[in-house]
Amino acid sequence: MEKEKKWPEKWQELTPGCMVFRPGSTREYHTGTWRAQRPIYDTGRCIKCGVCYIFCPEGCISQDADGYFMADLDYCKGCGICAHECWPGAIKMVEEG
Amino acid sequence: MIEIRWHGRGGQGAVTSVETLALAAIGEGQYAQGFPSFGPERRGAPVAAFNRIDDKKIRVRSGIYNPDVVIVLDSSLMALVNVAEGLKPEGVLIVNTAKSPEEVKKETGFKGTVATVDASKIAREEMGVPITNTTMIGAVVKATGLVKIESVKEPLKKRFGRIAQKNINAMERAYRELKIAK
């Protein structure tokens, strides 16, 4: 299968003003590959306050079926802000790999 | 092409004068320019404003240095400014003053045509204010014949609405009372 083009090959293929007509195309950009550290969760300590969700600059945290807040690792850049803000100490950053 | 320079003080309405005269000429199908001495407004300071009138399209857009006609709205300026500067020898000097044209000739040393009218008195009597910018247009029309007095009425009505008639009365009196010495 032909690999989908990340950007137009030729200048003639650009939209006028480089306008983007397809909504949500940023979702296709998997920034999770930037991550050097990842968050791990201690659900015993988590009180489901959602402070991590509020502070995540990537907007990649959501609640799972049991109500715990978890980062989507396809997009989480591993910045560690959630761990820094988590006052019950439920989030720890660990090295990738 | 006739070039005109108006002398007044900031706030006395010289710009309205040049606008009105230009609009009167344009209304007759002539070509005209009206413009202020470009710059910031300075109330009370001596200012000048200019007209060009011609029956052809006017192309020159520079300042005016050798006018055919000079109009002085406020005779107190004559002690501060050489109002006859650059005025063509065969030109016309029109002054708002109670003095006679001969006296103004002597004072200014200008040897061409001089015309005077006490526009301040007329304006006070007709409009209750000593603002002479529209009154003096009557004097200009009489002395130069550049436009018909009827042609000035339309722009005055447009500009002054309700109080236009007072301006027109004052202008017509200045037209009648102007004294001219060749």
Added chain:
Amino acid sequence: MSERIGMEIALAAAEAVALCKPDVVAAYPITPNTHIPEHLSDIVAEGRLDADFICVESEHSALSACCGASGAGARTFTATSSQGLLYMAEIVPIVSAMRLPVVMAIGNRALSGPINIWNDHSDIMSQRDTGWISLFAADGQESVDMMIQAFRIAEHRDVMLPVNINLDGFQLTHVVEPMMMPDQKEVDRFLPAYKPYAALHPDNIVSMGALAMPDIFNEAMQAKDHVLINSKEVILDVWKEWEEQFGRKYEPIGAYRMDGAEIALLTMGSMGDTAEVAIDELREKGVKAGLLKLKLWRPFPTEELLKAVKGLKTLVVIDRAVSFGGPGAPVCSEIKAALYDQKERPLITNYIIGLGGRDVVVTDFVKMVQQAIGPQKKKPAKAYEIYGVRGS
């Protein structure tokens, strides 16, 4: 039917803009363009124009508001001068990059300092390379006509670019003179309602002004350049239509008495009219002189220039701005670059005149031509000369 009117040019330009029925006008006052937005605000207040007049707190906000409004599909107008244009500068290239047909009147004024409120072209020259179409009006009539033409050109589907119309500050903006003012029917016929190519709306999602990485930036710039260059075809078409409907001819480079001319002056803006009188005087003296009046500054009309200078021995380029430390003043540098590849090209003399409102009279133009062809061949020490500088 068009009506012959007498009016201050700035007010007439505002009346012309109102006839184009803009949806949004956002402007911040600065001398000498102020009368244009001021009069538009009057027109809106009088109920003659149904537009949002946004009183912003700065020129940066003025153009930002126009950018957003135009992005949302509104027909949009602003006006500024000098330092005001510089304060807009951050947004100026963004509007063109986003292909938004904003129309802006510039009452050209010198850049400070020393502080100066009078006319020259240094303001627009500072924004020359931002991707806008740039027109120069020579008189009141052109100021009125170009406002209406500008919307038509800007909104054309093959263009979709902002247009600035340059009116010499004071020299044009503050002069009362006669003009033909089209009526609403005529303008409606010439300028159809604006149908945006794309508009920001929640029902039809589009992103404008997204990031472009190095992988795509060359291509984006190529596309921006291409559309501006190609806009000339549309401009010529629009001008031809204008001539058919209104009987007034517009060309990228206007010519006056160029038949058999050996020397020509080239001017941009309101100097052209005064220079015409100088050409008449020179012709009477037997000098084969003509005049070229540049009206289209961007896209630069190279083909038209090559045609216009054919057969000329000498070209005197008149600039109204300094390119400090540069090889010539802005207009002349462009002309020299355009002529470099030509086998036959005229000798070029470059005079910078009328800076910060310094008056230029007919005899100045006569003298410049006489100096350029005089037997003394007095070559300026530099490639250009600021004419009439005391002490040199």
